[in-house]
Amino acid sequence: MSHKQISRALGALTSAGVLAGALSTILALPAQAATVTDIVNLARANLGKHNCDINSLGGRGFNGSCTPEEWCADFAKWVWQNEGAQVDGLTAAAGSFYTYGQRKGTLHTDGGYRPQPGDAVVYNYAGSGYADHVGLVTEVRGDGSIQVINGNFNGTTASNSMVAYSSGTGRVGASIAGQTISGFTSPVGVGSVPRRVGVLRNGDVKVKEGNLDSAWTTQETLGTKFKVDGNRIAALRTNGVLAVKEGGLDTPWRIVEEHVTDFSLSGGRIGALRSDGTAEVKEGLDSAWVMEDDAVKQIAVSSNRVAVLRADGTVKVKEGGLDATWKHVEDRGVQIALTNSRVGVITDSGRAEVKGGNLDAPWFAEEDNAVQLELSSNRIGVLRKDGVFRVKDGALESLWTTVDDHGRQIALGGSRIGVVRTDGTVWVKEGGLDATWQQVDDNCTEVELTQE
Known part of the structure; x- marks a missing residue:
């Protein structure tokens, strides 16, 4: 706890x-030690809040933010503190996160360091504990860019600024929103995101944590579909109930919605498709549902995007808050996939297309005869009608590698790749695309992997 x-x-x-x-x-x-996923989720739960608003935990403001002072460090410290990180030595000064890292041995000033979710990013450190700004890394993308959540942002004064996103190149010396990154500081006392593999076998949702040889833990016995994301697991039951758990594998389930036919789980958000065709999204287990659209066939969410596939084949995506404006991106969709930096669609002709970057970017035709499309931070996976499973690393135009030729369902998650073969066996590999497959179960219909 x-x-x-x-x-x-x-x-x-x-x-x-x-x-x-x-x-x-x-x-x-x-x-139960908090993880970096908990830090990210708590930061996201307060997006749009001002310095003295009621925060997501029911208090007012973020540490000393109600006083007329710059409060970026107050917010970052508040998030770390409420998720169990050590905060001794942290003050209302942004530079205190830099000196914290020096004292704790978690400061990264090497230009080759790859930041991690939950890290504090310190800008324009001038020495003697002084810096211009600090934010929290909430996502690290495959192209090297990062998403940051900041207190005291997007305003001209401490009272009219808010908790808001920024993004840019995640490297020491790079600039985001006109400020230069001096270093990244990792929190002490917080666990890493659990690496999980899950399978669906005759209604049983089973999950293992850690290495591929770990033991399975049965999570649910009436499942029709499930997802794993960070320290969350979601399962859709046969009666249309959507249940989610957050934390360890022995954490109890929480029922979050009923009359559900499909759902999506990613980046702290939960998307649900109800039996009446309405699509709704919530940020955090305790948040209210926000109705997004109707006449929907599929919903997909990421930490900063929502996508819907409507019954008429129209695909729409919004970026930012749940009240952001929709962008129409496709007319002939039959399946969608989503990350914060990529959108994927299978059209009614069976062509898998992906666009990267902003929502106005052109589509890149990836593969024909596709029946499933998967996206992760830096990989694209396609399952073809003939059972061939192909994956590419990096850019949209990178070359394909065929990793299996008996696929029925596929999954991507960080450095891991999973497949349910036509005989029901489940295989997972980790590392490069040429890594060796390891069988982890049989008689299954679905495999899911956490993103790393």
């Missing part, structure tokens, strides 16, 4: 008048 979970539980028990009798039970529960 994280500090945040304990705080919520204590608050609920205090209001119910049963704190004394239950305190020992709470404190006896095993600790």
